[in-house]
Amino acid sequence: MSRRIILHIGPPKTGTSSLQETLFAAQDELMDQGVAYPTLGRHDRMPRAAGHHGLPAVTQIGAPLPAPLLEWVGDLPAGHSVVLSSEDFSHLSAEQVAHLAAQLPGAAVEVVYYARRWDRLLPSVWQELVKHGASCSYPVYANLQTAAPRASVYLNYAQVLDRWVAGFGMASIRLFSFDNAIMEMGDIVTHFCRAVLGDVTVSPREDDGQNHSMEPVDAEILRQLNRLTFGADWGDASVRQRLWQRAFGLEEEIVTLERVLTPYLRRCRPCAPLVLHQLEQEMLARYRDSLENPTPEGFLFKREDFREAAFVDSAHLLMSDSPALIRDLHRKLDLPLAAVAGASPAADPESRPVAQSKS
Structure with missing residues (x-):
């Protein structure tokens, strides 16, 4: 397959x-400019999602890429590029990336990865996990x-990039600083x-606000409802x-709960900043030539104090009326109650590791 394929892996x-939503809405505009953003490749279980989440899904189970997609790509006019985008690509193992690479022989593959500053990324990922049932x-x-x-895919970007280098080669990697990109051009x-x-160029889309960050007190309400519903x-x-x-x-x-939780708002920043900067240096020792928008000093991110993340202290469970209010809200939402010991918010067991989630 002789074709430029851009794999945006998140x-x-x-x-x-x-x-993804903007590119999907601008398919005709893109095609006129020599860029194809296929409708094929989306996930059957997520018909409203604009990303190509079906492709990493079939790759994870060892299945081939959809034949209709490959045929559609092959029939594009000469010189057209193809964009396939899914943040789920970043969760593929080295073996799964190799399986994907074997299905794209002869293609000029570019692997696009945006590294986001740790103190911005971790709170955002955590909120996404809570949205998907974490407690x-x-x-x-x-x-x-x-x-x-070093073992965290969210803190050590090389954890992901190394797998893609093994499958597609170092020359395929196009690394960008997400934070520098926003500072340079305003939006991704x-x-x-x-x-x-x-x-x-594509026409701008109106922001629907569906994936915006929650306020800390709203995240805590949802977290506790998750705990009551799913237990551990x-x-x-x-x-x-x-x-x-x-x-x-x-x-x-909800307003009453927010008022009760607000006095328990706290802030913290990621610990061990020197360790994270050391990880950045180690990663850049290998991927510096792949980084296309470094800071003037050659770093991934501007050197500045880590931003504090807001959260609600779990002490509210012992020192306020929140457990009763949360249980009342849970009942009015007609949610099922986890049939396990410790499902009450007052128990709040928090020893279980949190898995990765999609955005």
Whole structure:
């Protein structure tokens, strides 16, 4: 297959949904400029998602890429590039990346990865996990990640990049600093279209706000509802969906909970900043030539103090009326109650590691 294929592999929480939705909506505009963003390759179980999440899904189970997609790509006019985008690509193992590479012989593959500054990334990933059913607190999650930073795909970008180098070669890697891209061009869509696609233009889309960050007190309400619903088990997005669907009729209950939780707002920043900067230096020792938008000093990120992340201290469970209010809200949402010991918010077991999630 003689074709330029751009594999945008994320990772999560680097503007992937916004980029995918914009490119999907601008398919005709892109095609006129020599760039194809296929409809094929999306996930059957996520029909509204604009990313090509079906491709990493089939790769993870060892299945081939969809034949209709490969045929469609092969029939494109000569000189057209293809963009395939999914943050789930970043979760593929080395063996799965090799399986993907074997299906694209002769293609000029470019692997695009945006590295986001750690103190911005960790709170955003944690909130996404909570949206999808997690009930681990932010301090516990941050400690789990920073306890072994080299083993964390969110702190050690080489964890992901090394797998793709093994499958496609070092020359395929196009590394960008997400933070520098936003400072340079204002948003990820503009940066991707100019820096990756080569001055391609698309019509702007109105921001629907579906994947914005939650306020810390709202994240805590959802976290505790997850705990009541799923106990210590990994949950799903059903609690968030139910809460958002019925929030209009429960304003008084939610406002009361927010008022009770607000005095317990706290802030913390990632620990061991020197360790994280050392990880950056180690990664750049290998990938410096792949980094296309470094700071003037040659770093991934501007050297500045780490930003503090806001969270709600779990002490509210012992020192306020929040457990009763949370149970009342849970009942009014008609959510199932986890049939396990310790499902009550007052128990709040937080020793279970948190798995990765998609944005």
